[in-house]
Amino acid sequence: xxxxxxxxxxxxxxxxxxxxxxxxxxxxxxxxxxxxxxxxxxxxxxxxxxxxxxxxxxxxxxxxxxxxxxxxxxxxxxxxxxxxxxxxxxxxxxxxxxxxxxxxxxxxxxxxxxxxxxxxxxxxxxxxxxxxxxxxxxxxxxxxxxxxxxxxxxxxxxxxxxxxxxxxxxxxxxxxxxxxxxxxxxxxxxxxxxxxxxxxxxxxxxxxxxxxxxxxxxxxxxxxxxxxxxxxxxxxxxxxxxxxxxxxxxxxxxxxxxxxxxxxxxxxxxxxxxxxxxxxxxxxxxxxxxxxxxxxxxxxxxxxxxxxxxxxxxxxxxxxxxxxxxx
Numbered sequence: 001x002x003x004x005x006x007x008x009x010x011x012x013x014x015x016x017x018x019x020x021x022x023x024x025x026x027x028x029x030x031x032x033x034x035x036x037x038x039x040x041x042x043x044x045x046x047x048x049x050x051x052x053x054x055x056x057x058x059x060x061x062x063x064x065x066x067x068x069x070x071x072x073x074x075x076x077x078x079x080x081x082x083x084x085x086x087x088x089x090x091x092x093x094x095x096x097x098x099x100x101x102x103x104x105x106x107x108x109x110x111x112x113x114x115x116x117x118x119x120x121x122x123x124x125x126x127x128x129x130x131x132x133x134x135x136x137x138x139x140x141x142x143x144x145x146x147x148x149x150x151x152x153x154x155x156x157x158x159x160x161x162x163x164x165x166x167x168x169x170x171x172x173x174x175x176x177x178x179x180x181x182x183x184x185x186x187x188x189x190x191x192x193x194x195x196x197x198x199x200x201x202x203x204x205x206x207x208x209x210x211x212x213x214x215x216x217x218x219x220x221x222x223x224x225x226x227x228x229x230x231x232x233x234x235x236x237x238x239x240x241x242x243x244x245x246x247x248x249x250x251x252x253x254x255x256x257x258x259x260x261x262x263x264x265x266x267x268x269x270x271x272x273x274x275x276x277x278x279x280x281x282x283x284x285x286x287x288x289x290x291x292x293x294x295x296x297x298x299x300x301x302x303x304x305x306x307x308x309x310x311x312x313x314x315x316x317x318x319x320x321x322x323x324x325x326x327x
Contacts, residue, residue: 042088050199051206053079054302086324092235093171112174118142169234171317177309184320191259192321202301203244210243215296220252251299254317255286262306279306286315
């Protein structure tokens with residue numbers, strides 16, 4: 001019988017081996033990425049004004065009823081016109097497959113979600129494990145939906161590969177602010193500012209949701225729509241939920257880091273002990289939660305959430321942005 005300590009040690013060793021092996025065989029360049037804002041990789045958000053924030057008031061006292069940490073809408077005031085220079089933003093949330101190249105070639109920390117599901121334990125590395133260890137990994141780490149005790153070794157490895165491929169196009173999650181920032185910089189990009197994120201999400205007409213002003217639960221993965229095996233849906237799945245600029249998943253799926261600290265808006269009189277340089281702004285809502293954590297309020301384009309930069313959750317991811325070169 002293999003102890004938990006020994007089993008965890010072997011899993012760690014296998015993870016390190018797969019990273020080293022992959023790094024030896026992966027070109028250290030970014031030729032597979034579109035970093036110039038052309039094609040489908042990034043979307044140009046043109047220069048000009050848009051409406052930022054909201055003047056809404058919680059007349060129904062929902063915030064008090066649900067015990068929210070702040071009054072609804074209060075830190076979104078006042079709604080104002082903001083003018084931005086042109087910029088590019090990723091059309092899709094950064095996927096597991098894209099982030100994997102960064103982790104491997106740059107020897108970065110493995111996202112927490114990958115530690116729990118064995119996403120990096122590829123076939124050639126799992127072949128190192130004996131039959132008992134392989135079956136334990138398949139059951140406890142990779143969580144295959146099959147009877148691994150009766151399945152052949154090849155059948156288990158085939159099932160692992162199939163499950164890992166199914167996760168390639170899911171948004172990466174469990175990533176801290178610093179890790180997200182480092183990834184964007186690696187590609188010559190950066191995290192979007194709070195203003196940029198909101199403009200890309202709502203357009204110039206002040207949309208309450210990326211698709212318009214009416215809440216449509218089928219337009220996003222927000223805990224009220226269809227279920228997904230891993231919680232998150234593949235990036236770009238909700239075509240009807242894209243923003244006026246054609247940016248996907250800006251409501252639901254994973255919450256997204258922005259570049260900015262959680263600060264008071266100009267002209268806002270709300271006093272919050274959380275303002276300052278302690279929390280980073282997170283936008284877009286996520287897939288997770290039950291009850292009031294799944295309501296449409298969190299998926300509004302003007303909603304401001306905030307987390308400590310070292311936070312990492314299964315429904316927290318990111319996308320990148322960059323300045324549009326002037327002509």
